[in-house]
Amino acid sequence: MTSAVPVAVREGEEPQKPLTMFGPDFPFPYDDYLAHPAGLGSVPEAEYGAEVAVIGGGLSGIVTAYELMRMGLKPVVYEADQIGGRLRSVGFEGHPGVVAEMGAMRFPPSSTGFFHYVDALGLSTTRFPNPLDPATPSTVIDLKGVTHYARTLDELPDVYREVADAWHDTLVAQARSDEMQAAMRRRDVPAIKAIWDELVERLDNQTFYGFLCDSPAFASFRRREIFGQVGFGTGGWDTDFPNSILEILRVVYTGADDDHRSIVGGCQQVPELLWSASPSGMPHWPEGTSLASLHRDGRPRPAVTHLRRTAPNNITVTDASGEIRTYPAAVFTAQSWMLLSRIECDETLFPSDHWTAIERTHYMGSSKLFLLVDRPFWLDKDPVTGRDTMSMTLTDRMTRGTYLLDNGPDRPGVICLSYTWSDDSLKWVPLSTEERLEVMLKSLSQIYPGVDIRRHVIATPVTVSWETEPDFMGAFKANLPGHYRYQERLYTHFVQDALPEVYRGLFLAGDDISWTAGWAEGAVQTAINAVWGVMHHFGGSTDPANPGPGDRFDELAPLRFPDE
Ligand SMILES: Cc1cc2nc3c(=O)[nH]c(=O)nc-3n(C[C@H](O)[C@H](O)[C@H](O)COP(=O)(O)OP(=O)(O)OC[C@H]3O[C@@H](n4cnc5c(N)ncnc54)[C@H](O)[C@@H]3O)c2cc1C
Missing domain, CATH: 3.50.50.60 (FAD/NAD(P)-binding domain)
Incomplete structure (x- = not known):
């Protein structure tokens, strides 16, 4: 399981045919x-x-x-x-061989058309360190100033499991997700069409947030808020709340946010x-x-x-x-x-x-800022707590998601200090690279007091906001x-x-x-x-x-x- 909120195969379930981006709108193989x-x-x-x-x-x-x-x-x-x-991989000045992925950075195995080319070209992939992924040494969730450290969902307070279950139950009850994923695994076109056509007619006018509000499992505002901040798969999705729920269902059904690989x-x-x-x-x-x-x-x-x-x-x-x-x-x-x-x-x-x-x-807009650091110092253990010095971090602070990309113990590491979408991205737009860095480091210093990230930085940071890129908009x-x-x-x-x-x-x-x-x-x-x-x-x-x-x-x- 890679998700804070599991949506694909749940523990104890029979292994099945793989989930792929087969439909649901146009189920062509x-x-x-x-x-x-x-x-x-x-x-x-x-x-x-x-x-x-x-x-x-x-x-x-x-x-x-x-x-x-x-x-x-x-x-x-x-x-x-x-x-x-x-697909923009940017190097750091003076450090060949290490890149920052300014656009796409993690690819679900369900993108089988994309992997047709990746495999044909002989490119290697590795697991991407998403929140609570088995390849992620540790995850920190920091909401409302309270920080939790975990390696698995079970190590988080019960409310996170409750939110995960609420999302699963909502998907099954309101969007027939179990039936749909089974049909997609079987590549059963009539079944996919029967389920999806009914959902499109019922939900085309509905936002992601409205869909949650209609679910008894999300009757509590606090649950909706936590879900928005930690989300599913890769992190918080609350900046998608105004979007059509159909967009979210497509992601969920196809396992797009699960088991990511990086190239x-x-x-x-x-x-x-x-x-x-x-x-x-x-x-x-x-x-x-x-x-x-x-x-x-x-x-x-x-x-x-x-x-x-x-x-x-x-x-x-x-x-x-x-x-x-x-x-x-x-x-x-x-x-x-x-x-x-x-x-x-x-x-x-x-x-x-x-x-x-x-x-x-x-x-949607999206901003990212990457740092090159001397080594994966985040794996150093805190002598008092025994925990990693820093972890993959999801927070309601400005940074939202911080990803730690380990290239091996003797090589410089890359930190995606902040990855944001939509309104959260717009907040970065007027700021210069150095101003962004300052605000991000300040946010993270609240979560990791005593950790001097700047001391490890060995190259000029690289940043992007896609909404202001003239050839992308x-x-x-x-x-x-x-x-x-x-x-x-x-x-x-x-x-x-x-x-x-x-x-x-x-x-x-x-x-x-x-x-x-x-x-x-x-x-x-x-x-x-x-x-x-x-x-x-x-x-x-x-x-x-x-x-x-x-x-x-x-x-x-x-x-x-x-x-x-
Ligand atoms: C921040 C971010 C994160 C993402 N994360 C992921 C991810 O983790 N996994 C994933 O699978 N996908 C991800 N994506 C999506 C992925 O990057 C895109 O699906 C893919 O790169 C789109 O390719 P494209 O060729 O359709 O469009 P583009 O890559 O946008 O290509 C269009 C090209 O047209 C060029 N162009 C524009 N105007 C003109 C002109 N007038 N004349 C000639 N050329 C022009 C542009 O320069 C550009 O090179 C992400 C995207 C972004 C921005």
Whole structure:
């Protein structure tokens, strides 16, 4: 169990088939499709070498480009910042080999599409030290000025077990979580759809907080408050309280917040290595071809500044160097708000309903600050108490979550001093790096009096607030109540046969189009949808033994609500 609040397999339960991000909205087996020896499909030979613009060189854009190249097409990747996007692993000056994960840092084994690439690239992973995880030496929970030290949930005061049980009971009683997880493990599509469609209709208008308030198990304000602060899996989720409960249920059902792994050497390696990989046996391309070798100087084209539809039905892209190129198809993978602000777009790119959905997309902010320290000093034992000097810490103070990342006894350690979302993140935005550090150290000194963290610091801290990053404008999407319709429009846009021809050929991908924003798996799943869409647009098809997401769309399509 990794969670302060267990949601997946409970102790004493029979081991079952693994929980994966299979649905619930669109239960397509992306992992099986990716692993199938028949491949993802093919385009007619006449289209080999045709150029496709891929806008954004984050995980979604690079996976899209990599798979299009493997079909014999020629992806042209545009990237405003650097390959990797929100998979951003930053080094510390003067200390090569140690990184801070400024965006994604922990990956659930249930993200099997993402791990398809991690494993293919031969990257190693290690358990991420979440609260109360078996790999976490100790956890401190500090609420209302009272501090508790524990290695397991049982070592905390009873109220924490009560809160954990209240969450479990609420999920079972109000959201059929036991039934849903069993159906997802079995990959039982009719059962998943029957449960989920009923929940979507019942809960689309409900916030996370409202959902808790409706539960007798959370009748007590104190319980709701503690739950908001310690949360489940990775820590407090109270900054998500205003969001749609459907977003939270997706996380819980899919085990997204459980048993996290981190990628040794940093997660940015995934898109970087795919960029330079040269798969063998590709149609059209000679051995040794890679995305890097298909691009001038081995680098993506710069930021896109204009996107237009041009006759007869092409997408014309202008980039920051002033170069204008026209493509028969394009995939847009950056956060979709970029289409409203930093990129000048023709309105004819999408039907007006899709523009509304893009415009209404709601993003969470997120701030992090990392320190490099001389060694994992937090493991030193306090001579009086016998406890670790410092622990993974969850608190209601400004820092909220502090994670201790051990690289071995003889190597510098990394501390994620603070990881916050939404309102908690906004509080850091006006502060400089040094001001942030001061406030964070002061918060932690209240919890660990006598521990001089600053004494161990050996490099300049690194920090980020994703909501002020110009090429991102937010950390990750989180739907508000009533947003299901918008989400459904954006996710299903890759199946374009029913769209008037004038709207075809431009595809959306990226985790903000997915049902699981904030998880790399959503970036992969939507990339695979877009690849299918482009293949279909070029008159291609999949092998009958390995149908793709568009081939099975009618059978699996998410529930569609009327607008009235
Ligand atoms: C703080 C934080 C924590 C996270 N934690 C986790 C986690 O622990 N586990 C997990 O699985 N996921 C996590 N995620 C989510 C994960 O990082 C994303 O799902 C994934 O990186 C999204 O990839 P993407 O390609 O969809 O988008 P992005 O990574 O945003 O890529 C889009 C790219 O488009 C580029 N771009 C923008 N504008 C333009 C333009 N005009 N022209 C060209 N390019 C442009 C951007 O520079 C960017 O590189 C986290 C994200 C954040 C921010």
